[in-house]
Amino acid sequence: MDIPLFGDAPNKRRREINLGGSHTATSHNDILQEAKLRRLQRNDLKRRQDSAVLIQHWWRGRIALNDVREDLRHTFDQDITSITGLRCLVLLGQDEDALGRWSTVVLSSRKDVLSQGDQSWVVLLQRLALILLRSISSDPRSQYARAHLDVLATILSSNPQRVPIAHYLVSHGFYTYLRQAVLQLPMPAKASPILTSLATLLTAPLAHRDILAPSLREFVTTILTVPLLPNRLLPAIGPFSARLPLASLNLVPLDILDSPALSASEPKIHLLANLALLMPPRYTALPPAAFATYLQLAALLMNALPTNALEPAANKPGASSNWADDDSDDETETQVTVVSSFESREALPQLDEKTRKRLLTLPSSEHIASLLRAGQSQALLPHVISFCFALSTVWPTRRDKVLTTFMAYNKGGLVREIYRGFVRRSPLGRDDSFSDITKPDHAADWPPLLLLADLYTQALLTMGDDEFFSSGNNPAAPRNPMSLDELTEFSRKLLNIAFSLYWRDDSTSVQDGSVPGLGSVRWENVREKATKCLQALHARDSRRTFTPKDHWLVTSQLDMASFIQAAIFEEQELSQPEHGRATSMSKRQIAYLSPRLGVLNNIPFAIPFDVRVGIFRRFVINDMQSRGLDAFRGRMMTTRVTVRRTNIAQDGFDRLGDVDLKAPIAITFMDQFGNEEAGIDGGGVFKEFLTSLCKEVFDSDRGLWLANKKNELYPAPHSYATEAHSLAWYRFIGRILGKALYDGILIDVAFAGFFLAKWLGKQSWLDDLASLDPELYTGLIFLKHYTGDPEELALNFTVAEEEFGVTKTADLIPNGSNIPVTRENRLQYIYLVAHHRLTKQIKKQSAAFFEGLSEIIDPKWLRMFNQQELQILLGGVNAPIDLDDLRAHTQYGGLYDDHEHTIEIFWSVVKTFNQDERRKLLRFVTSCSRPPLLGFKELNPNFAIRDATADETRLPTASTCVNLLKLPRYRSPQVLREKLVQAINSNAGFDLS
Template sequence: MPLSFEGAFKAKRNVNLGGKRTTNDRGELVRKAAIERKNREERRKTEFVSIQLQSLSRGVLCRERIKNEFRSQWYENYLPVGAHQLNVSDWDKLSECIQKFVIFADPQLEFGALQNVISALLDFLHSEFSPKDLTSSKSKSGGSDEKIKEAELSNFYSIKSELSSLSFPWVWKRFTTLCLKSFSKALPIIKEERQYADLYPFLEALGYFSVFLEVYEIPIYYDCLMTFYEYSHLQQEFSMFRSAFSFSLLSPLDDTKDTFNEVQQLFIFHVFTRDSYESLLDIISSNLVVSKIFPSLSFAKEADIMSSLTSLETSKLFCLAGACLHLLHVEVQSSTLWCFCSLALDALYTHSENSVINRFNAPVDLEEDEDDEFSFVQDYYAHVQVVAKQFNKLLTSQNLSTQRAFAEALSSNFITKVFTEITSSTILNVSHFFSSMLKLFPSNRTSTLMYVSLIDHVRVEPNSSFVQYSWDIFTESPIYHLFSRKVDVNSIMQTNSGYWYQLQLLLDVYSRMLFTMVDEEFHSVQHNPLYNTRDKLCILLKNLVLGLYWDVYASKEVNDNSLVDITQLRVSSTSLLQRLFRINYRKPYLHEDFFLMEEYFNLNEFETGALQEAQSASTMDIDLSTGMKVDNYNESRPKLNILNNCSFFLPFRFRIHLLQQLITMDKQANGFIQPFGHLKHAVIRRNRIFDDGFDAFYNLGKMFKGSIRITFVDEHGVVEEGIDGGGLTKEFLTSICKTVFDINYGLFSETKAHLLYPNTHAYAQDIERLRCYEFLGMLIGKCIYEGIQIDAAFAPFFVSKWLGHPSYFDDLTSLDNNLYEGLIFLKHYDGDVENDLALNFTVVHEEFGVRNVIELIPNGGNVAVTNDNRLQYIHLISNYYLNARLSKQCRAFTNGFTQIIDPHWLAMFHENEIQVLVGGDPVPIDVSDLKKHTVYAGGYELNSPTIQLFWEVLRELDEEDKRNFVKFVTSVARPPILGFKALMPSFCIRTNGEDESRLPTASTCVNLLKLPVYTSKKTLKEKLIVAVRSGGGFGFS
């Protein structure tokens, strides 16, 4: 069949003569049924809602109709048109009137009628229940306002007591609520019209019937009363209802209900959070407030109170704190008041901290002059300073009463009163209070702690100072036993936080006391209140500090979940422990190993962990330029925390070994370990060794840690032969140090004990000289970095500045003992300092025959030193000699030193240990140790006759000649810190010919002794003694 398509095509029709057949789809039927059910359900719901609305509407309309009927009937029966008072004749009629009135009364519509009802009610109460006539009371009291107020209040309370058993309590509940709502709605109108007397009946009535208020209505009640008070208390007519207001304010506090404690707390949070709290305390008795209201807080949890406080607006929280501070001046024995006020201060700190954080997170203009306060550094004190700055900004925007309250709380009179009258029941919360105040006012820290430290007796223990009394109380506390071993930080959350605040304040006050206490007084029972418990205090501090630094994550959890400020506790305890350790080092009162805590450490694991932490540490968080060692703490580095803050827990030799490991790791990280990596070559003229060294290496900065190669040129300009494999570098470092540390060179002076410190002349502070001091710091750092010891001893007060420690009064002994003794004499002088000694606040500095008078304070020449200000003079003199005149030189030296030696490494040692690092260990020379680590060359062996004689002779020398010998061959009179095994290169003895007339010679750069072959012990001894006593070294013959 041919297929073709030629145009239009129409399908053939299919005709069905049997009719249309419908196919039933089951799914479609189900869907239709579901829709029908849904529609029927919606119709039923609509009908139900319609019925409910109709019922509600009918009910509302019915009630409104009935109310209107009651209203019309009530007005017709009790207050017809034109009447000015209720038509009631007795209590039953009045009670019936009020029952009907509360059924329909609306707070706004029936305000006038409610006034009439209240007036009638008050008239009846006064006539029936008033125990005395106030008019007669006034005449009897002779016009005394106080007596009249007492009589009025007594009258109010007497009436209220008669109402305690009223029938139909539901009526009086509705009546009281109606009064409160009407009072609230009338306040704005009354304020505009200044018709405050119209609300007087409401005040009195609310006071009588406050017992019928529900707890949720109490905040509204107090807010209304305080709003009325703020509107009216400055008006003249307020005196008319002053007593009624006082009665109404205090009335709910007399109600004996299950919610009594809750009502008292609402009083605090709604009455004392207003600006008018100070004048309010003139109306209500402060003693009454303290005795009746604040005790309720003892039943609440601190965490709940803190939550309520932090949820307050900042302005209200300031008012509440101000009110509490005012009350503290009246009653210092209320432990609950102290506790609440402390929590309010903590909440203010939290508000200030959150304010700073919010500002930090918000976009800021970095060109503003306050951008530095957003740095939020890790340093605890820096953080506190930033928050305190924000707190002071907030405080200055508050009312003057609050500002004055905070200022008075830091006054010497208030502090003296508080701590003189302190008891065992208040000491915990008082400690909490002042610890919180010091965080908010860090600039007042010194003066506050000083005032407390001067409390030499407390009322309950007249023979005890505050420090001694606080210690005695603390040792009887339930947490004292925790300090017998390393403290479990988690225990802080399981004990009363007050004990920890007591401990913190005790440590802070005692630290401040030590600041003005010289070593002589510290070791005196008359001047040191903790003289008999020094060892116990040190044990407590050791175990506390170790726990706080070791249990890092537990400390963080406690800080987040406890009221105790772990950071402040750690800072305070560490600072005091460090101070006690330094005192013990200057004049021991505890045995040498007392501060060691080896039993808590596996030293091998500790070393591995410390090296790992050091490797991961990318930044240094010690700032030595400020002159103070800050809180060097990082949560991720517990082992370094211990090394940087309480290194004396670990043995000195262990720390030396760890330092060497850290230096090796640093060399590897910087490529300095390679023989020729970062090699810097310098040609050094021996007669210009410092100038050439400075020109060659000063600008290297931190790269001076790398390898250097030295070529010497003698005084005749001849280049000396020799390849620097380390020996010439050592000779360069030891020679240049010997040159510049000679006091005749002009950069350094020495004490009477021949200890070095920077020159104090004016020329020592010019720019070029300061660069020299910086280079000297680099040289000392390089010597430690390379393990090279030099023959130089520095004054302890100067070495302490390398660590960032300030120098204190007792450090004067290492500078000028005569000056120290003179100031001690001044401190304890019993006579009239001003007239007998004729001193003023100046110091005379003589330089090259010219006397310069330097004023220690402005106009110091005209300010006499007296018995009262002599302590200030003593510390200013100390500061001048130890800090002020040396600050630039020491800062420059330290800047150079820390370019080579990481401050973290430096923090592992104290002043005397660093001196050992620089110049070796001041211990007797161990000849056996030297012999054990000696190598021989040039034909000598251990059994060679001359060698045998040599060791016999060396053992027979006295200690001084032994030191001279060690200096002769190594350039340093002291042995290496870790013994002669650490001498690099090892001590070597080689032959130097057979001419017995020659003297032994040495090459100190390689620790080499050139010893002729002596056959006689006598000859060897004579020649050796001549050589080592001559002071000669390389090439001496």
């Protein structure tokens, strides 16, 4: 029997130990994981032990602190009002019960401790004051808040060291704490017991002259930026306002706008709103330095705000931005933006109704009038100008009222003063330095010039030519605030500025760059303002010249040949598919992409007229070539149309409504018996068709068109003219006139200038009303200059419309029948009446006509001309007929040549004709009485004379379709004259022989 060794139990298996390492039961990774786990366990145990120690330490500290605080409270309770008690109170810190007891006891029986001037007391009072401020800011409605406020106010008013204490508090967040307290007050705060004390404390540091500058700066940036501050302090606002040292506002530096407190738009808006309540009542009492600082500060605040920031509702549908409301003629920017660098708009803050109403006092007529009365000194006027310019910029919907009030003040005297005192001597826009306008050195020169441009553009809306050209000899008569010589110089400045901003190598800087000193005002805005005023002044000069020859041209700055080639290239580039259809681009977008087309579309008068006509014809030729409609292939794409001579207009409407009119059209006439007339239309028959068609469709008896006293046509304003069928006719007529312009066919039709303006996207003026309704125009001019009370005339914002003997009344503005015309709003009434007659009544008709015209002629091509030039483009130049030019470009056929006997006596007879007879001859041969705008070389086809017969008893005839005079072989000048005069006066018909 075996005896187990070392005490092993019987039959127990002996543990096997393997020292080889290759066949271990536990892998190497398992060993590592187990070691890592044990390490983590040890670390966790240590962390727990350390945490326990920290908790114990903290707990022992809390116990010790509580013991100390109990000792401090006990000591404090022994003598609350002693310096020892004050030290204990400071060490206790935010102990609301102790602070409340101390403030209550001190105010009730020991106010003298607040007047201690000992340095130890002062240091302790400073520390305690901060503790009290924190207590107030955390809960201004606590039971001790009023006591704390009174203690602080007493310290800052009665302590001998109040100035150092106040300086210490202001530099350690005094106004920040009080701002937090004010923001927690209920709205309205009438029932709050702390308001009087709080209002007193807010102004306490401002009573100390030695620290007024830093205190006032902090007060402005921290307290005056509180939303609805006057409403929060309403029961105490009167005394509070009276204590404000606003007469020392000049101590506030203008760089406060760079402080973090004013980095966003909302605090700027609230600061402006609070200033709008506090400052205007003090205008007349403010020292010039303080008044100037206020004006500068307010202008900088407004300029720093995004447009519409003060009237977010203006971004909503239905909001209006000017007198014309939704019927303005100004080109909108609602097209899809194609330029990625167009600026993004800042999100506008949501303003409460009280703040908005308070802000609206700034652009009111009453406020502006009081501002102008107080700021008439030469030293203040630049700041008043900047303020008013900022007003008109940040409030688009109030812009008209601001400008009208400014313009009317002192009968336009301020306008003269702005020009003579600031703009005339300004370096901006001079011929020798117009390219340097974007330099920061000119920051102070921009507000006067831009405000003057806005003012004069606004004034021209209701300024008649009699006032514009007034000499000022009659003191009782209305007078232009600027002389014609001054307007000439001013318009040249604007022209140089506008041209420089269109003609920039880097258009992005114009699009996105801001004007130095004007905040959010961009160079693009400057260009727009200059352009609008330029266009208005040029329109006056076009009607009645007051500028010297070549005044509007910038040819000295350009090489015309390269300009033409570049303009044509740019137009081709814009017509490429990647840019989309050119008609979808606004003038703003075109100016961004193409500086030359920007000039041609916005200030075309800067380029000579004949150059623009040549560019127009090249645009048409390029368009033809891009469509494959050149002279060789065009005939293969001809559309053939049969038209009855007895029904030209209706057949044309029915058969050409959807035809591509840019392609050649071959017309075949059918006579009254239904037979086709012989001959092939090589272009001349279509011209005859077009001439006959225009005679029919523009006949005022048809009801679509009316004529003024000058026989100038405009769409009928009657209701039936707005029906769908009538609008289809307007669209068709627009297409037909577009075809005439496209093919260079002159049409003997004259349109009213205000209607032509709509082709160009321009606005109609009050003076345009004189040609449409002289009686209404006279009445409005009488109202404008009426010296009595306009309410005596019993007018309201309505207009009478008469149609077929029935008169009805239409409101010019919502609820217009209940709004009387007053001295303050009469200019708005005058504008709205003229706008209604000139624009609103024919809005649909004009839109339909222009829709058809735009299908054939790109709108940007037409914008190269003004109304008068467009009329010339349509019907030729209304100028004396140059016989030498006509003879030099006349072709002969048959037996005739330039030296044949009949031709010699023909020209000798025509030379004796007066201009009226020459026009009749031209009309007889070509169907148009006006010569081509660039001379008879442009007449297509050329003027031609062919022999007809040797029978001298016959009258001359003409084929107007080919501009051909069929002249019998007269041998006697007397007979030729007699027969020719008889023919041109009898208006002989079309001859196919």
